[in-house]
């Protein structure tokens with residue numbers, strides 16, 4: 001028997017109904033009913049009733065318990081983590097893995113899911129649609145059959161001017177002083193010192209004397225002659241050409257910005273998006289976003305297509321996107337700091353401050369942010385990271401990024417699971433340090449809401465987190481339809497984990513990317529918040545995850561029409577006895 005106590009507003013009949021509905025036999029004992037302007041009709045209480053609830057809930061038959069367990073979509077990995085490490089030990093930073101040939105079997109995907117993968121990323125630049133479909137099906141199968149909660153992201157190819165091919169499968173050495181031809185002509189084979197660019201207009205606007213930089217510094221050239229669209233260049237800084245090398249042009253120390261010449265969404269991208277939507281992916285990450293228009297265009301399309309639960313992420317990987325950062329963040333549902341391409345467009349020494357700035361603005365505007373690329377690059381080849389890589393990962397966690405992403409480390413490397421465990425350990429360690437140092441207290445929150453209800457929700461969440469930290473509660477429970485309250489809590493980066501109960505599966509999958517949020521799918525009542533609270537606490541307790549003495553802060557904003565309160569927002573603190 002468990003007893004849940006608290007000060008609540010509820011009708012006792014509804015509590016009993018709700019508890020019974022969820023397969024539990026219940027007794028409501030010691031309920032002090034104080035009818036306030038209550039209207040009695042046909043022997044039933046209508047209107048506002050204030051009740052101090054002390055609900056004693058007894059466990060029903062085995063069948064009923066099983067049913068009740070099935071009602072709670074609580075993923076097995078969070079459950080295991082909670083049992084092993086307790087509430088405070090639960091990892092807050094989310095992990096994204098790029099899926100590629102090295103990790104696409106059902107067994108490998110399961111190992112990544114067990115290792116803490118929250119989101120699987122499929123890069124539409126590589127492989128066939130059938131290959132991606134196969135991976136999507138495997139992940140959905142694992143979610144359904146093994147109780148994981150792994151969201152799926154597709155990442156569009158986008159239009160990239162800056163891709164080069166030298167015909168060799170591996171890297172080619174470039175010596176200082178050597179002369180190279182860069183051409184967009186399609187060649188059968190590659191004569192020595194010839195490189196093919198992926199886009200016909202690659203040299204438009206480029207002048208003799210401009211500097212051509214490979215992969216943000218792998219090698220550099222000076223343009224010495226222009227013949228039609230071809231460029232003849234002399235190597236000024238020796239280095240390497242990797243396959244699919246990226247390049248940029250510089251003049252007087254500044255990037256010659258060219259991304260706006262190409263559409264963010266190509267025909268192939270639209271076809272990939274259509275594929276993703278029909279397969280029910282949770283996120284679409286847009287490559288080479290230049291402004292908010294392409295984000296809005298895709299969001300409108302998803303709205304027309306009744307796919308509102310598909311969230312749109314904008315990848316910041318061009319100079320143009322940096323110049324329009326705030327409008328892009330406001331238009332999208334989340335951001336990826338795509339450092340691979342970004343590092344080709346801006347000098348690499350600027351990456352750390354730019355990353356910190358993007359991460360800060362995203363948190364202030366309440367959008368999740370993923371820090372991506374080269375986090376543990378050396379682990380594509382080696383089973384251990386460099387200490388500098390661990391420091392980089394920890395820095396992203398210290399900045400309170402919502403998520404970290406593996407690229408080649410999981411897609412093609414033999415140590416993908418190990419790389420994931422490095423992210424897991426490094427982020428847990430840094431989160432602990434941030435708590436010990438009370439770093440959350442220095443977070444600045446810029447006011448967001450404009451309308452009164454939005455401002456109220458925001459203030460409630462800000463205050464709730466301050467209270468939760470000061471009181472040292474074990475967990476925050478929030479009940480949410482579209483995830484707004486959960487994200488507003490997460491934005492404050494609280495010490496306890498946030499359990500976000502939602503009856504909307506799209507919301508659940510989207511919240512997977514949100515710092516510190518454990519989304520739980522459950523059938524919630526629209527009009528009786530107290531019953532939702534009692535039912536979810538009981539279900540969690542029944543799984544052995546709430547113990548006597550645990551303190552839970554409950555934050556809710558679902559409408560409570562039954563008691564005529566309209567939108568009823570509250571913070572309650574409950575002790576499990």
Ligand SMILES: Nc1ncnc2c1ncn2[C@@H]1O[C@H](COP(=O)(O)OP(=O)(O)OP(=O)(O)O)[C@@H](O)[C@H]1O
Pocket residue numbers: 098099100101123125126127155287340341406407408411412
């Ligand atoms: N589905 C896939 N099939 C085959 N190889 C893949 C796949 N996904 C990724 N890879 C390989 O893993 C490497 C890293 O993947 P990732 O998608 O992060 O890099 P990328 O291609 O540089 O990203 P982007 O083009 O979005 O900037 C790629 O260069 C590619 O070799």
Ligand SMILES: CC(=O)C(=O)O
Pocket residue numbers: 287315317337338339340341342372373
């Ligand atoms: C992830 C990605 O697209 C990049 O880093 O460029």
Ligand SMILES: [K+]
Pocket residue numbers: 123124125155156157158287
């Ligand atoms: K991509």
Ligand SMILES: [Mg+2]
Pocket residue numbers: 287317338340341
């Ligand atoms: Mg990129």
